[in-house]
Amino acid sequence: MAVVLALSLRLKALVVPNVCWLFALEPDLLPLFQYNCRQFSSPEDCLSSPEFLDHIRKVMLVIDAAVTNVEDLSSLEEYLASLGRKHRAVGVKLSSFSTVGESLLYMLEKCLGPAFTPATRAAWSQLYGAVVQAMSRGWDSE
Known part of the structure; x- marks a missing residue:
């Protein structure tokens, strides 16, 4: 639990700068973030949007809910x-x-630096995989 608390305090400071890395990995994601019909020309432009920052906050809330309910993700x-x-x-x-x-x-x-051990990585991968699996049911349900 101490690792999760430390993570929540430091992760917010790291999320926004590292979103650029996400867009570098998959540039096709950037056009999906349109708010008020505004098309962003760069990740930095997107990061300056209050709506995008709110989206990041919502993503963090989903991650928080998954961590909180890790024993009962159902x-x-x-x-x-x-x-x-x-x-x-x-x-x-x-x-x-x-x-x-x-x-x-x-x-x-x-x-997390050195606290991000292989076991920690595996646990987060498993948690994220379970979240994505549940979300994927939304693709299949209509």
Whole structure:
């Protein structure tokens, strides 16, 4: 639990700068982030958007909910499937969640440093995989 608390305090400071790395891994994600019909020309431009920062906050809330409910992720099944449907509706490819997972692991490694052991990496990968699996049901349900 101490690792999760340390993570939550430091991760917020690292998320925004490392989002550029996500867009470098998969540039096709950038056009999906349009707010008020505004198309962003660069990751930095996107990062200056209050709406995008709110989206990051929401992603962090989903991660927090998954960590909080790690012993009973089934309690989040319907919520995550609904979230999957919303992502599909705006054009997100299910395969893009693999890139997002890589980016998340990268941020965790930067945040935790030596505390990001192979076991920690495996645990986060498993948790993220379970979240994506539940979200993927949103692609299949309509």
